[in-house]
């Protein structure tokens with residue numbers, strides 16, 4: 001187990017290096033720079049700013065400097081937010097996304113999971129077709145439609161919840177964006193769980209369990225749940241990484257100070273360090289989630305555990 | 309008088325069909341069976357002849373798409389159409405089944421101890437510890453060494469023969485009265501087959517559990533069964549004491565089946581002589597005898613379906629030809 005984790009951590013280093021390099025190169029290839037603007041700066045000022053951020057050095061030097069800082073966990077200063085480091089920006093924004101993304105995933109798992117299981121035990125009946133039709137709807141209607149709709153109903157009409165803004169630690173501010181973000185994931189999860197459960201319930205060992213006279217609930221929960229969770233886990237890993245680093249749409253609609261917004265404005269303003277930093281963070285998160293997925297596989301399936 | 313003797317299991321006119329694109333698929337047609345206490349009844353036939361369907365029907369596990377008709381009486385109690393809760397209470401408790409492929413009958417995600425124990429915990433309301441204790445006893449009964457340690461293993465950590473012995477132990481956990489064996493040795497290699505058969509024989513000697521043993525392997529059946537039913541295309545075509553059937557098969561199919569046994573007294577190329585042709589499509593069964601397309605003795609009367617009837621003593625055959633066994637055997641050569 002420890003050896004497995006160590007091996008995975010080591011193999012993550014070259015991957016992250018590639019991600020950082022690609023982000024760095026691609027950003028510097030895009031035309032324009034962080035300090036170009038309509039307003040023409042006095043050459044001396046322009047020069048001193050560039051010197052401060054080492055933009056006057058040759059690119060390979062900037063690159064090596066960036067990697068050196070990265071190795072120490074320092075993502076560099078932001079070009080756009082004066083006197084603020086990228087680390088600080090992420091530390092500010094990430095908790096918002098983690099709170100909303102985590103809550104959304106929890107809702108999606110509980111709701112989608114039970115809907116999927118229920119549908120799988122009643123294939124073809126209305127308790128299967130109705131939720132699956134709704135799930136199709138949940139997948140096809142985009143967030144920028146559902147989120148404003150939720151605001152319209154629950155914030156403006158019913159006035160139950162705030163329409164947006166962020167107050168740290170307030171569940172009322174957390175609820176609406178989480179639910180909006182949870183909707184498509186609920187739909188995905190319900191569909192994944194349904195088809196996985198149908199497959200699991202058709203396995204010969206389920207028939208053998210039936211032949212033992214076990215009650216249906218025991219058969220579903222003890223015998224069919226683990227194989228059902230396998231495809232769900234592989235979906236959840238990358239999905240979780242995506243959700244935790246912020247949904248730009250949700251942040252925009254609800255006016256939340258997450259890192260998704262930093263990423264977009266950073267890209268528009270050529271804030272090299274900010275964009276690269278968030279990209280590397282996202283990469284690291286994906287790698288971490290994949291390790292987590294593999295650990296879950298091992299926990300669920302003894303045959304995988306033996307191989308690890 | 310035969311009615312007075314209440315069979316342990318009495319099956320009459322049992323039919324199972326599934327809806328199919330070309331009309332119903334008749335997996336089982338009008339099968340009659342009687343299983344007495346402590347008896348072992350063998351059922352032989354090629355794959356697809358309805359042997360497994362018969363066992364699943366007895367447990368009520370044919371699935372919701374299946375149409376099951378006829379009568380299945382357990383100690384006089386009708387099971388066809390019985391409440392699902394009643395069937396679930398009998399399954400695994402009074403009637404237990406061993407499946408053909410142990411690797412797919414065991415749940416790969418659960419320790420075998422848990423899988424052995426769960427039936428007894430549910431039916432006999434044993435505590436977890438008591439059930440695991442019983443599981444260890446049964447592993448010993450099926451001749452698995454160091455049983456207590458094996459309980460913690462997962463199915464993939466056992467060999468094929470060991471797994472099948474585990475499923476046998478699993479079926480015996482609640483001391484059932486009827487044991488259904490669905491080709492328990494087919495998926496195993498030959499030496500392991502012999503071991504598993506020996507385990508089954510000693511269990512029957514120890515517990516006296518009545519057994520319905522389904523196989524395509526006459527040799528395996530002969531080690532356990534006293535009576536034999538031969539099935540072809542979902543029907544019983546011959547029934548009788550196994551020795552008599554072996555010595556003097558009266559149905560051309562049985563005769564051909566026995567002829568296809570590996571014969572050690574013949575030179576190698578002649579040892580295996582399979583019956584030419586294929587079993588019929590269960591969705592398009594002929595109106596007459598289903599074996600007619602492959603039968604060397606087919607004659608005009610065979611266009612009408614032969615009923616199972618007594619020929620000599622307890623020996624029943626469904627065939628229009630009245631020839632003695634020796635002449636039927638000659639027809640094959």
Ligand code: SF4
Pocket residue numbers: 559560561597598599600601603604605606607609610614626627628629
């Ligand atoms: S009934 Fe006719 S076709 Fe069928 S097995 Fe007997 S002889 Fe052959």
